[in-house]
Amino acid sequence: MKKYLVAQALALGLCIGAQAQQGPLGPNGSIDPIGRIKRLTGTVTVERGGKTVAVSVSSALLQSDCLRTGADGYVGLTLADDTLLTAGPGSVLVLTRFAFDPTTQDGELKVSLPRGRVHVVSGLIAKKAPENVEFKGRNVALEVRGAEFLLAVPGETE
Amino acid sequence: MRLLICGWAAALLAGCAAPERVVLLPQADGRPSAVIVHSQGPGGAQGLILAQPYAEAQLDSGKLELVQNDAASVLRDFGTLIDFQPRRPRLFTVNFRPSSDTLTPETENVLDEVIQALAAMPAGELIVIGHTSRVGSVQDKDRLSLQRAAVVAELLVRRGVPSEKIERVGRGERELLVPTDDQVDEPRNHRVEIKLR
Numbered sequence: 001m002k003k004y005l006v007a008q009a010l011a012l013g014l015c016i017g018a019q020a021q022q023g024p025l026g027p028n029g030s031i032d033p034i035g036r037i038k039r040l041t042g043t044v045t046v047e048r049g050g051k052t053v054a055v056s057v058s059s060a061l062l063q064s065d066c067l068r069t070g071a072d073g074y075v076g077l078t079l080a081d082d083t084l085l086t087a088g089p090g091s092v093l094v095l096t097r098f099a100f101d102p103t104t105q106d107g108e109l110k111v112s113l114p115r116g117r118v119h120v121v122s123g124l125i126a127k128k129a130p131e132n133v134e135f136k137g138r139n140v141a142l143e144v145r146g147a148e149f150l151l152a153v154p155g156e157t158e
Numbered sequence: 159m160r161l162l163i164c165g166w167a168a169a170l171l172a173g174c175a176a177p178e179r180v181v182l183l184p185q186a187d188g189r190p191s192a193v194i195v196h197s198q199g200p201g202g203a204q205g206l207i208l209a210q211p212y213a214e215a216q217l218d219s220g221k222l223e224l225v226q227n228d229a230a231s232v233l234r235d236f237g238t239l240i241d242f243q244p245r246r247p248r249l250f251t252v253n254f255r256p257s258s259d260t261l262t263p264e265t266e267n268v269l270d271e272v273i274q275a276l277a278a279m280p281a282g283e284l285i286v287i288g289h290t291s292r293v294g295s296v297q298d299k300d301r302l303s304l305q306r307a308a309v310v311a312e313l314l315v316r317r318g319v320p321s322e323k324i325e326r327v328g329r330g331e332r333e334l335l336v337p338t339d340d341q342v343d344e345p346r347n348h349r350v351e352i353k354l355r
Contacts (some may be wrong), residue, residue: 038244038281039252058281076244080355086243090262100344102285103328119245121186137178140197147191148183149208150236154176 011032014092014114015066016045034098035079042089043070047060067093069116083123090155091116098124112136117152120144177218181232184211199223206337224302247355250308254348259309269310272352273317284319284352288312288325291347292340296330304328310350 004142037044039061047066058096061077062068062121069075069091081100087093092115100107107125109132111118126133127133135155160352185191193208195215205216233240252265262267276282288303288310303318305324315321315336332348338344 019345036281036283039242041242074239074242076242078244078247082247082353082355084244084246086239086241088242102287103329104332116237117239118239119236119243121243132261136219137180139220140178140195140215140222142180143196144195145192146189147183147193148185149193149241150179150181152179152181152233152236154178156205 015068015094017111033080034063034095034100035061035077035083037061037075039074039076039086042072043076043085044068044073044075047117061095063095063098067091069093069097079109079123081105081109081123081125083109083125083129084119084121085111086119087113088117088119091118093118108132110136111133112153113153114138115153115155119148119150121148169273174324177216179217180208180215181227181236182208182213183232183240188324191223195222198354200276207249227239245355248275249352250275250352250354252350252352253346254306254350260273261313268352269313269317272354273319274313276319276323279354283323283325284311284354285316285325285327286314287329287351289335289347289351290331291343291345291348292331292334292338293343299330302328306348310352314352 012105037055037057040057045068046055046056047068048062060131067075067087069089070090071088073089074087077100078084085093088145091113094112096112097108099108105124109125113136122133128146130143130145133144135144135151137151139154142151159278180193180195182191188207190209195206195208197204199220205300206222206224208215210226212229212232214227216223216225250268252268254260255262273282276284280355286307290299290307291305293317302324307328311324311326314324334347335349336344346351
């Protein structure tokens with residue numbers, strides 16, 4: 001019973017962190033996108049500031065966005081530092097933190113995958129300052145050294 | 159205890175998790191790479207370094223283990239996901255005639271190539287990145303490289319690319335094509351890269 005409650009809390013809290021502050025304001029007071037959706041199929045939604053937003057190819061992504069894919073969903077993103085993220089069906093992918101200065105290529109990237117599968121091609125931040133890049137599964141945390149990799153986090157009942 | 163009850167049938171009934179997996183893939187350019195995997199186990203912190211292509215870290219019932227896969231087994235498990243990744247960024251370079259705002263004749267038609275490639279790419283965007291040699295102050299070089307980027311962006315806009323599809327970036331002297339001493343005016347370092355992604 002206790003295990004069941006823990007699983008429920010995990011399921012409800014998968015997008016936790018997605019309500020945190022948004023990214024820096026751009027020159028026109030707009031929020032700068034941190035990346036874009038490049039490929040999409042099936043059901044894919046984004047939770048942003050507690051609301052569910054419909055997205056499609058070329059939709060902009062913001063810091064703290066939480067992407068969810070349905071049982072038939074695939075989504076491929078390119079972030080502003082050239083990081084490529086591709087999530088498979090049944091995934092919850094949180095873009096917890098992203099900052100990138102295109103002039104100096106300094107920045108920070110934190111991504112978590114509470115559930116599902118993601119393919120990652122690391123980008124310019126990982127090249128310049130790998131210590132500023134962190135990927136998290138449910139119980140694992142990764143340090144990246146200029147790498148392409150896969151992370152798979154099964155759901156509690158898989 | 160968890161080890162004992164987390165058999166296949168028990169997993170279905172009791173909701174035990176299948177292992178978390180991290181698999182290192184070879185880099186597209188063939189360079190060595192690594193992922194370091196950390197986890198809190200019952201016996202404290204554990205870590206593993208994945209440095210061989212297709213090496214895998216499995217976190218099963220709290221224990222982190224190294225498994226060596228081959229390309230075929232990883233493609234079988236993850237092939238559809240891998241095939242769905244967005245296109246890799248593609249770089250084009252244009253050079254300027256010395257101390258001018260006009261492109262060299264050799265790079266004039268690079269812009270047409272860029273525009274064709276952009277049209278063929280779903281949700282494509284351009285990042286126009288200016289570079290300078292090592293002459294001048296950091297601020298001067300950053301400003302000049304951004305101006306160069308703006309010049310190329312304007313050429314693209316005049317050829318019909320929507321301005322909002324173009325990001326302009328000045329990298330100054332931070333990414334020299336030809337490394338030189340400070341204050342050396344190496345013409346090959348005066349260039350603008352156009353990244354399509």
